[in-house]
Amino acid sequence: MPRILAIDYGLKRTGIAVTDEMQIIASGLTTIPSETVLSFLMEYFSKEKVGKVLIGEPKQMNGEPSESAPIIEVFVAKFKQTFPDMPMERVDERFTSKMAFQTMIDSGLKKKQRQNKALIDEISATIMLQDYLSRKMF
Structure with a gap:
């Protein structure tokens, strides 16, 4: 089964999350500069289904x-x-940044670590993807 990839696109940074091959678990993949997203995706799509x-x-x-x-x-x-042949869906991303920050607090990250905006973007993409997977199951 192919993976599902989620993109939390921002002006400066973009968080990316991906499912496992069974489309059960969402995991943060990376955060990259936004101007490099399309080239990153080209390379990723060539390696992963x-x-x-x-x-x-x-x-x-x-x-x-x-x-x-x-x-x-x-x-x-x-x-x-x-990527004209790649199925794409828009998903509501309201509250994902706030939820990502709260997740960082709940997981015990220190204040300095919680200031890492790249990590917030990656976690936001993961939350967006996990929410999609949860809704897809029902």
Whole structure:
């Protein structure tokens, strides 16, 4: 079974998470500079079988697109152009950064470690992917 990959795209950094081959467990893969995402994905797709990509859709509390939405829309268009045959789905990413930070606290990371924004982005992508997997099972 192919993996599912999740992308938490940001202006500076992008968190990436991936499932195992059975699509049961979501794990953080990496955080990379946003300008390198497409080249990273090209290399990753050449090595690993990926059946679907999830891209976070930032929304405000009222469901309207957040102010970062236009930046992500540009990335989504480039993604579709670069990988026209790759199934892609947008998923709500509200609260993932807050949940990621809380996860870091709950796991006992020290204050200095919790300031690592790259780790927050990777955990956010993992939460987004795990939430998708949970909903897919029912």
